Amino acid sequence: MEMLRNYRNLVAKVDELCRRIAGEFGEHLACRAGCDGCCRHISLFRVEGIALAAAVNELPGEKAGLIRERARAASSEGPCPLLEDGLCILYAARPIICRTHGFPILTTQGNEQLVDFCPMNFRNMSSLPGNAVIDLDRLNTALISVDALFIADFPNNRILRHDRLTVAEALLLGVCRT
Ligand code: SF4
Secondary structure (H helix, E strand, O other): OHHHHHHHHHHHHHHHHHHHHHHHHHHHOOOOOOOOOOOEOOEEEHHHHHHHHHHHHOOOHHHHHHHHHHHHHOOOOOEOOOEEOOEEOOHHHOOHHHHOOOOOEEEEEOOEEEEEOOOOOOOOOOOOOHHHOEEHHHHHHHHHHHHHHHHHHOOOHHHOOOOEEEHHHHHOOOOOOO
């Protein structure tokens, strides 16, 4: 648990940011339980994968086994293996990208800055104020640093063969003592 402290601090900051945006712009957000359009093709940093695996390990054996079964059966083109009846089975432990689902995301591509968000949201606004937007490049820079620090100290890092992993791969990482 201690090894994931930096990651959990970052999660808390992202949650705070999302709460603030939802508080100010809630009337323009259509996101709700049961809407799962974003729950596909999620790619995780290693630290996020280990955090997810650790959350599975904390579950009772039968439930953890069922989740791993779903992960084994998952297809790369299908929905996230944690999605069940439109809801996330591990919602409290969901990765950072999932916490930002639906919110306007700012990215830089070359010299261009782009804002992307769920078309169901902010439908009646002709322009978006800056305080409604999450700077994804800044968030990823923080996540890359947290990931590098974590991996440098993670004793079992040979189980992580790639820099990024899918949710299914994370759920199948096995026992992680963090
Ligand atoms: S981890 Fe949960 S919130 Fe994230 S994509 Fe999967 S089901 Fe959706």
